[in-house]
Amino acid sequence: MNTNTINTEQTAIIEEVKQGYFGEFGGMFVPPVLEPKLLKLAEVFDELKEKKEFIKEFYYYLNQYVGRPSPLYYAQRLSDYVGSKIYLKREDLNHTGAHKINNTIGQILVAKYMGAKEIIAETGAGQHGVATATVAALFGMKCKIFMGKKDAERQQLNAYRIKLLGSEFITTDQGTATLKDAVDAALGYYIENPDSFYILGSAVGPHPYPSMVRFFQSVIGTEARKQILEQENRLPDSIFACVGGGSNAIGLYSGFIDDKNVKIYSAEGGGDGLIPGRTASTLVMGKPMVFQGTYSYCMSDDDGNPIDTYSIAAGLDYPGVGPEHAFLKESNRAEYHCVTDKEAIEAFKLLSSLEGIIPAIESSHAIALAMKLLKNKNEVSIINLSGRGDKDVDRNMI
Numbered sequence: 001m002n003t004n005t006i007n008t009e010q011t012a013i014i015e016e017v018k019q020g021y022f023g024e025f026g027g028m029f030v031p032p033v034l035e036p037k038l039l040k041l042a043e044v045f046d047e048l049k050e051k052k053e054f055i056k057e058f059y060y061y062l063n064q065y066v067g068r069p070s071p072l073y074y075a076q077r078l079s080d081y082v083g084s085k086i087y088l089k090r091e092d093l094n095h096t097g098a099h100k101i102n103n104t105i106g107q108i109l110v111a112k113y114m115g116a117k118e119i120i121a122e123t124g125a126g127q128h129g130v131a132t133a134t135v136a137a138l139f140g141m142k143c144k145i146f147m148g149k150k151d152a153e154r155q156q157l158n159a160y161r162i163k164l165l166g167s168e169f170i171t172t173d174q175g176t177a178t179l180k181d182a183v184d185a186a187l188g189y190y191i192e193n194p195d196s197f198y199i200l201g202s203a204v205g206p207h208p209y210p211s212m213v214r215f216f217q218s219v220i221g222t223e224a225r226k227q228i229l230e231q232e233n234r235l236p237d238s239i240f241a242c243v244g245g246g247s248n249a250i251g252l253y254s255g256f257i258d259d260k261n262v263k264i265y266s267a268e269g270g271g272d273g274l275i276p277g278r279t280a281s282t283l284v285m286g287k288p289m290v291f292q293g294t295y296s297y298c299m300s301d302d303d304g305n306p307i308d309t310y311s312i313a314a315g316l317d318y319p320g321v322g323p324e325h326a327f328l329k330e331s332n333r334a335e336y337h338c339v340t341d342k343e344a345i346e347a348f349k350l351l352s353s354l355e356g357i358i359p360a361i362e363s364s365h366a367i368a369l370a371m372k373l374l375k376n377k378n379e380v381s382i383i384n385l386s387g388r389g390d391k392d393v394d395r396n397m398i
Contacts (some may be wrong), residue, residue, distance in 0.1 A: 361397070
């Protein structure tokens with residue numbers, strides 16, 4: 001399916017989804033067949049998030065199955081190297097190895113309450129695909145995972161894990177065969193099969209997904225805020241996260257957005273630098289437009305068509321970004337920086353050798369940005385270590 005199908009055959013639902021906007025960004029721009037499905041999803045989600053029994057069940061699985069709370073680890077050797085006091089929010093220690101499981105647990109519980117029989121999802125780096133296949137197995141639901149062929153080749157371990165977990169694994173060679181194209185394929189299937197339940201992996205897409213993903217990932221920020229106060233008796237000077245679609249980042253940021261003295265820094269997949277077609281630094285180089293069901297920033301040409309992106313990190317190789325990130329940029333609450341492949345690889349190797357922690361190449365972008373901005377600042381900071389790097393160690397980056 002071509003992304004432009006979502007852009008040109010769209011219906012903007014304005015009055016019903018005012019709550020689906022972050023400033024001017026967000027909304028629900030979808031074909032008519034999906035309108036009632038998404039409005040019903042928004043209605044059910046709004047009801048469930050206020051129910052004590054639903055929240056209790058969500059936290060039961062987070063605690064007993066995922067292994068939360070994840071530690072906030074003082075990385076002393078990295079801190080000494082950089083010249084600032086750095087804590088790592090250890091989402092890499094979650095079951096399945098990344099932050100994605102927080103959201104998939106939440107969404108599959110919504111699916112269960114709605115009586116869903118089939119789960120579908122897209123994946124880029126494979127972590128969301130693994131997390132979705134995991135919860136589908138846990139709850140005994142059929143599951144289809146869509147992945148770009150290029151991403152499946154560069155993230156073979158996760159592709160194998162998805163199949164091992166019992167999900168149907170579907171690759172697409174459309175476009176650049178990366179995350180954008182996996183989302184297209186999943187949306188195409190969803191349009192043709194609207195009774196399936198789409199577990200979207202990031203804080204992107206039409207309402208209610210950005211708000212729903214934010215809600216389930218906010219556990220990261222809630223924990224990190226409590227943990228830093230316990231360990232430092234103060235809030236951090238700054239927080240860092242990598243941003244593709246932006247779910248791990250918005251999860252951490254949610255705990256600190258109202259604290260104006262806490263600076264927020266975001267690392268985008270810069271690829272080869274600020275070169276059109278060779279970067280995925282959307283909030284540095286993109287512009288606002290409707291893309292894949294939402295109004296946010298997107299990498300596009302002069303005619304408003306999405307263009308190809310590139311990043312060594314499959315999870316960051318995406319031309320769009322979540323609407324809340326667009327709002328945070330426009331309101332000057334958060335900064336967004338281009339981090340190149342070279343910088344991320346250096347950070348990947350450095351954290352591995354200094355702390356004995358192998359980070360995902362996506363998370364390595366945040367580490368690289370923190371190393372640059374915190375050098376000899378003597379500040380207290382938190383980096384969201386959104387995933388572990390098992391999936392990246394065979395990619396000849398060393």
